[in-house]
Amino acid sequence: NDGIIKIQVKSKEKNHLIGEVIAGGLISNNKGVNIPSGELKQSV
Structure with missing residues (x-):
């Protein structure tokens, strides 16, 4: 099921x-x- 979930980044906060x-x-x-x-470059 690779690639099924998609999230578009709208903004970056601190x-x-x-x-x-x-x-x-x-x-x-x-x-x-x-x-x-x-x-x-941020931890998830």
Whole structure:
């Protein structure tokens, strides 16, 4: 089920991101996150 959940980042705050869910779903244990167009310097 890779790539089913999609979230678009709308803004960046000091310690977090604000996003809009484009395609929702359930994220179970031991799953990763793919950041296709950028570099994430904050912990998730």
